[in-house]
Amino acid sequence: MTSSRLIRLCAFLLVGALSMAHVLGVLRLGFVERIETLSYDLRLKLGAATGQDPRIVIIDIDERSLAEQGRWPWPRDRLARLVDELSLRQGVAVIGFDVVFSEPDTSSGLQVLRELAAGPLADIDAFSRQLDLLSPTLDFDQRFAAALARSPVILGYYFTTSATPTSSGLLPAPLFFASDFAGHDDRLMRATGFGANIESLQVASRGAGHFTPIFDADGQTRRVPLLIEYDGEYYEALALAVARHFLNAPLPQLGFPQASQAYGALEWLQLGERVIPVDLQAAALIPYRGRQGSFIYLSATDVLEGRLPEGELDGRIALVGTSAPGLMDLRSTPVGNAFPGVEIHANMIAGIIDGSIRHRPAWTLGYEAVCVAALWALLSSFLFRAGPAPSLAAIALVTVLTWWGTLQAWLTWHLVLPVATLLCMSLALYAVHTVISLFVEARAKKQIAGLFGQYVPPAVVEELAANPALASMEGDSREMSVLFSDIRGFTSISEGMPPQELTRLINRYLSEMTESIQMHGGTVDKYIGDAIMAFWGAPIPSPDHARNAVLAALDMQRRAERLRHEFALHGWPQLHIGIGLSTGMMTVGNMGSVFRRAYTVMGDAVNLGSRLESLTKQYGALVLASERTRESAGAGICWQELDRIRVKGKDVAVTIHEAVADATSTGNPEEAHDLFAAMLDAYRHTHWDTALDLLDRLEAAGERSALVTLYRARIAHFRENPPAADWDGVFTFDSK
Known part of the structure; x- marks a missing residue:
């Protein structure tokens, strides 16, 4: 007998011994008793009368x-x-x-x-x-x-x-x-x-x-x-x-069975x-x-x-x-x-x-013991030779027949027959059989799933299981891309909705966005209310992390548009989201305290992604990305440079771009792109009149009013407060 078969036999014997010990009262298994109680309650409800x-x-x-x-x-x-x-x-x-x-x-x-x-x-x-x-x-x-x-x-x-x-x-x-119970087993409540x-x-x-x-x-x-x-x-x-x-x-009259000498209790x-x-x-x-x-x-x-x-x-x-x-x-x-x-x-x-009171007679103890022994012998011999599919079919058949039989006894003869031990033993035998069959080859996969299953999409888990060397929870520094998204005006939306409706709305939204992120290979870091943080490039390194992040962001915006139509049918508010993308060196690993840890990223590039998401409101942009993200994303993505800025707390200027689709403007996208580029050049050279004229043309062409309004306000500001002669065109934000 091989070692695996010997282990299986010992495990089967242990399951059978525990089951019989429970039946005989030697070792009471609480979970089996609880299942027995639940099965009794289910039969009670299924067999309940109707009407008053x-x-x-x-x-x-x-x-x-x-x-x-x-x-x-x-x-x-x-x-x-x-x-x-x-x-x-x-x-x-x-x-x-x-x-x-x-x-x-x-x-x-x-x-x-x-x-x-x-x-x-x-x-x-x-x-x-x-x-x-x-x-x-x-x-x-x-x-x-x-x-x-x-x-x-x-x-x-x-x-x-x-x-x-x-x-x-x-x-x-x-x-x-007391004389009426003389010679009989009296266990009544005292x-x-x-x-x-x-x-x-x-x-x-x-x-x-x-x-x-x-x-x-x-x-x-x-x-x-x-x-x-x-x-x-x-x-x-x-x-x-x-x-x-x-x-x-x-x-x-007191009813004692004829064989009262065997178990002389009142029945x-x-x-x-x-x-x-x-x-x-x-x-x-x-x-x-x-x-x-x-x-x-x-x-x-x-x-x-x-x-x-x-x-x-x-x-x-x-x-x-x-x-x-x-x-x-x-x-x-x-x-x-x-x-x-x-x-x-x-x-x-x-x-x-x-006369409709159900009976759980004393002989059910012997009935249960015989059924447990017979079913154990039958299933053990069958499972030793059967594969996964026949084994599952056998357990399903046993479960159905056992439950059907006890339900018929309940409805027809008012008998309460035990069922939980039989079902639990059957499932335990199948579980032992399956676990032993898969234990060796599944060990690495289970470890990986335990480490990363809550963070990354199933496809990544499978890849990690196939290549365990790629998986590590230790801290590491590498170039990655991070995404932050947020619903605009969510506070006012949440205050105007009933809690149950709000829960349905946010769950539907987060499910759709998460599916998009995972579909493009991203790892969801956390949900912060309605906000989502995700990253690419870990736990498995990916050379296309920036491109995948951009594609995910564009897909999220397309899904948000579909959700707006769906939500309108429910009478729910329209959701508009802003997304910030940043690429750079980040520290990734399992971080936290002795009480709670999380697999997450941190670093300046992460902070920049969060700031860019906040700036989408001011620029009227859907997806804002850093210069490094645009450079790493590769060809095939349409970009529009929007500004060079210096965020609060940083001295280095950052060029920000918007990833756009064909429907970004209501007019000609290429014309709008060229007009804005010309306006930006005039703005940076302090040619205010030219810049304003180009802004008028952008507005007439249907370009976003928020962006036009922002630059008009800046030009008005700089006309009253001219920048220094060596101004490099960078706008410094005083707030986060």
């Missing part, structure tokens, strides 16, 4: 209810009216409260009046007699309890698992006792405390169920614990209690003819119908004020809860990040009634 379930309505304590009825908690005489409205006038079958009433209601002031009657006003018989008459009216808890007693109401409460537990209120009667309803309310109601949440590792709610153990007794969830009363079903609850599958924690998977709004929401204030027609809710389940963010009952779920807890109960109740 009319059997369950949510009486929503929403923002409008709080605005009309006052802040929460409401006085319980108002809740008594709500219960009577739902039960007596609307005729609902069951009312479930996703609310706990753990403290007496003191909003009526009855307690204060009683303290006065027993204290400072004890001697006033009239006060005591009047208080006795008013007490039934002011005892809001009693009024609420009376409403509960005459209505089919299931209250809600919660359990806690803190190390320092507290308890309040009265728990309902438990469903099961509570240490609770917050239940006050005794008078609990006694008056038909029952109560807890709404204690259970969260998965990612903080989302996918399950409801139908049973929770507290002090050796087992209590049912609110959803189970409501569904049980709605169905008029007997107390549920289901038997509710009449319905089987409710649960996991080891007696938690059931929530069968979400869809996003928030899969059930009818009615504002609690509308119910309280009698705005619903009588009998509108006849025979339905009414769940009283809240969607108001301020009441803190919003949870993260696979179908929404701010999902009302009351709708979670609605989904659970509907699933119990319909």
Whole structure:
């Protein structure tokens, strides 16, 4: 066996061992669990029902209810009216409260009046007699309890698992006792405390169920614990209690498999003819119908004020809860990040009634182990002999069949079969196979791509990979060309556009300009807002760096013209750009700090390119270039000398040229070129009248007004402030 085949075999064995260890729980792989969770969520959404379930309505304590009825908690005489409205006038079958009433209601002031009657006003018989008459009216808890007693109401409460537990209120009667789980594996959630309803309310109601949440590792709610153990007794969830009363079903029965000696954990609850599958924690998977709004929401204030027609809710389940963010009952779920807890109960109740709760039975562990072993053997033997294309086809086929099979099990049999380990193992085997096959020949290419992939076009990366000796991140000094471009008036453009539209515009513009630069072999150094800096001649030396830079600049202007037409269709502003080009000795390399570095260029020639870009506005030029760029660019490019200048901070004068196309002027390009050259000669010899006459002819010929205006202003200045007798025609800029 060759060394490469031995390495491949060892890698395959490692992948198989890790996969099996994950299945058996010896080594849990977090990313596989996360993929399993994502696949579950995807199946949940694909298999979700459509439309609203009319059997369950949510009486929503929403923002409008709080605005009309006052802040929460409401006085319980108002809740008594709500219960009577739902039960007596609307005729609902069951009312479930996703609310706990753990403290007496003191909003009526009855307690204060009683303290006065027993204290400072004890001697006033009239006060005591009047208080006795008013007490039934002011005892809001009693009024609420009376409403509960005459209505089919299931209250809600919660359990806690803190190390320092507290308890309040009265728990309902438990469903099961420790003796019911004797001899079985009991891994149910164990509570240490609770917050239940006050005794008078609990006694008056038909029952109560807890709404204690259970969260998965990612903080989302996918399950409801139908049973929770507290002090050796087992209590049912609110959803189970409501569904049980709605169905008029007997107390549920515990479902243990016949082979309980093998893994004697609870697997289901038997509710009449319905089987409710649960996991080891007696938690059931929530069968979400869809996003928030899969059930009818009615504002609690509308119910309280009698705005619903009588009998509108006849025979339905009414769940009283809240969607108001301020009441803190919003949870993260696979179908929404701010999902009302009351709708979670609605989904659970509907699933119990319909028998549509998905099951992840204990035997899926053995199923997954067998599938992993069989698939590993099949793929390993095939990949040893297959080439890249058949290997990819095999992995694609395995992925499709695995996913299709698990989706069919979900939709047809309500089974939740594991899929992530199989998919991850398949992809890992293919990845190992591919990496080992390509490792030796790809090593150099990967190194080059890592060094230069973010800077240069793909073609340059390929050339560097083919010739690694050309690649170096070390500092170097060489002749190169640099380009600076900028959008004119971009600040005013950006201030007048919405952020989303501005983002689309600038991304479209930068993509088009970058494509032009890379198409001509340039390296994008950086984006500075709307500005672009690029250079030619590195990392691969190029004798045509100046020519390529000029061709890229001209192409950028042509693309900018096309973009103006495109942007007009979107109603976007027109973009006009100026480009500065400079050629000379520059230092290039990976520069920066210990915190951040960048492959860039610096030097006087770089600074000149930036200054030339700034000057395009004053000259009305599209592409300004230095004398060295013009000399190095070679033949075939039309140039127009514009000026000799001395930029701020430099003593050496620079001749600047514009790279022009045939459409630079609206008249005859050659005539305009000759006229401007003659004007420039007259200007430099201080023949002001001749120069002005030529400027008039240029303007009449359609030459750019900015350039004509600039030289007219200079001539006016020099007439009032004549230059020195030995003036060399150089104009000095006092600002950058």
